[in-house]
Amino acid sequence: MGASRVIGLPAEVKDRERRIALTPSAVASVVDRGHRVLVQTGAGEGAGFADNDYKEAGAELVASAADAWAAEVVVKVKEPQAGEYPHFRDDLTLFTYLHLAAEPELAAALVGAGVRAYAYETLTERGGLPLLAPMSEIAGRAAAIVGAEKLSAAQGGSGTLMGGAAGVPPAKAVVIGMGVAGTMAARGLRGLDAHVTGVDIDLQRLYDHHLDGTVDATQISEPAAVADHVCDADLVIGAALVPGARAPMVVTEAMVTSMRPGSVVVDLAIDQGGCIETARPTSLSEPTYVEHGVVHYCVTNVPGQFPRTASAALSAAVAPRLLRLLDDPDHPGLEGALNIAEGAVVHPAVAATFPDLPSRD
Ligand SMILES: NC(=O)c1ccc[n+]([C@@H]2O[C@H](COP(=O)([O-])OP(=O)(O)OC[C@H]3O[C@@H](n4cnc5c(N)ncnc54)[C@H](O)[C@@H]3O)[C@@H](O)[C@H]2O)c1
The missing domain is CATH 3.40.50.720 (NAD(P)-binding Rossmann-like Domain)
Incomplete structure (x- = not known):
């Protein structure tokens, strides 16, 4: 001892x-x-x-x-x-x-x-x-719940329900960074029957998700391809990380501008500076703001709730x-x-x- x-x-x-x-x-x-x-x-x-x-x-x-x-x-x-x-x-x-x-x-x-x-x-x-993973797991699960909730008209969203309805396609969600947080977010969104695309720079990681069915589709992280998915998305969840460094900027302001009014972005990576250009830190007391018509949720301590x-x-x-x-x-x-x-x-x-x-x- x-x-x-x-x-x-x-x-x-x-x-x-x-x-x-x-x-x-x-x-x-x-x-x-x-x-x-x-x-x-x-x-x-x-x-x-x-x-x-x-x-x-x-x-x-x-x-x-x-x-x-x-x-x-x-x-x-x-x-x-x-x-x-x-x-x-x-x-x-x-x-x-x-x-x-x-x-x-x-x-x-x-x-x-x-x-x-x-x-x-x-x-x-x-x-x-191992000390980030447990909170990323919780933040990822929470992001799916929060994102779905912010899409309701009562919360200022476009009024789109994740799972759609008979004859109406489900909402489209894009998850940027398919590590621990992104994987849990995708699982939650799939549980709500949304259509989920997982984006990452790590092809092996995307291969694994593709095989195990965590997502409906995978996309390698390249700006033009990301832009195509984001402009059509109801919900974008940012969870890209380079350990210790500032988060990579994956979703640009122009991409956010291309989203439908009332769409939602949740940037979990905000604690490392954010991977969505229009994201700035928010608090649990005042979790959201609207920019370019898009609802932004960028709370830096999501698991705190x-x-x-x-x-x-x-x-x-x-x-x-x-x-x-x-x-x-x-x-x-x-x-x-x-x-x-x-x-x-x-x-x-x-x-x-x-x-x-x-x-x-
Ligand atoms: N806001 C909060 O309350 C909260 C809570 C927990 C975790 N987080 C944050 O969530 C983020 C993700 O954490 P994690 O544990 O899931 O990390 P992780 O390392 O498990 O996953 C990060 C993923 O991002 C990918 N990535 C890196 N660069 C990329 C790029 N340019 N494009 C697309 N993908 C890219 C990596 O390949 C990896 O798969 C971190 O910033 C973490 O601090 C936030």
Whole structure:
């Protein structure tokens, strides 16, 4: 067993964010390994976990965010918000989603304060992203529900029902990026009997989806072909990712302009800057806006509205990797996670995004 460490779980402060990164049972497994866990009072409430559940799991309840942030290692869900930057210090280790490609001020604040910052979304294992995948799964499923709902006339959409009716063809949906989020979105849309086209740059991935029937049609990601599908789509879901980098711009403003009024775009990739040119970040309080007659839903914390499922799924993925980090900050099982250390950007894709920030390999 490694040295005993102090871990802090502050309550999330992002708009309507109700997740927590560790459930009481995950906290119990960390405490069992000889560590102390400080949980801010009420931090688990939004996800259905009472203070007493954490106490019984062996956590110590602390009254303020500052008390939780005073721990050696802070474990969170969303990237720190501006009001949390004053908690940064050079002996702090942070383990959370960071999405720095879309957060230049956060990147500069972490570098400036000398925080050792690990990002969930870039931790790589066997070619996958195990700490991004659970939230992408939930966001993808949610995107299908939200997209279908926003197409209703009551929500400002064109009044098109996903599955159509006898003698009326189904709605057309296009999913950009058929990874974890895109696959779950496509499954949800197929479940509603929409016609779904999956777009990706990875031909093998499209081949697999083509064979297993996740989508009705597949399309390699080339601008002219994407434009042909988008102009005819009722719903476009953006879920393209290049890990650590700004999202690739796949759907241009001209393509959005070509869509029918009342059509809907949901850009999940907005947390990495967006893969739809007209997308800009929205919140759970004000999730949509209309541009070129098209309803845009670009919420950066979609799973935050399903905190019970999302916290349990995130915690299951975070807890074993947190134990590795507590044992050894350079543990080989944390490959790709370290974004910032000792006042420099150390993740190559993040460093390429911020050439003006100090960086090292
Ligand atoms: N908004 C939210 O609340 C929320 C929640 C969870 C995940 N996400 C985001 O959703 C995005 C997708 O995550 P994921 O886990 O599914 O990633 P993933 O790596 O599993 O899949 C991404 C896919 O995009 C494809 N891609 C890359 N470049 C492309 C291009 N130019 N055209 C078409 N496809 C391209 C890749 O080949 C891959 O199949 C990420 O930005 C992630 O952060 C957002």
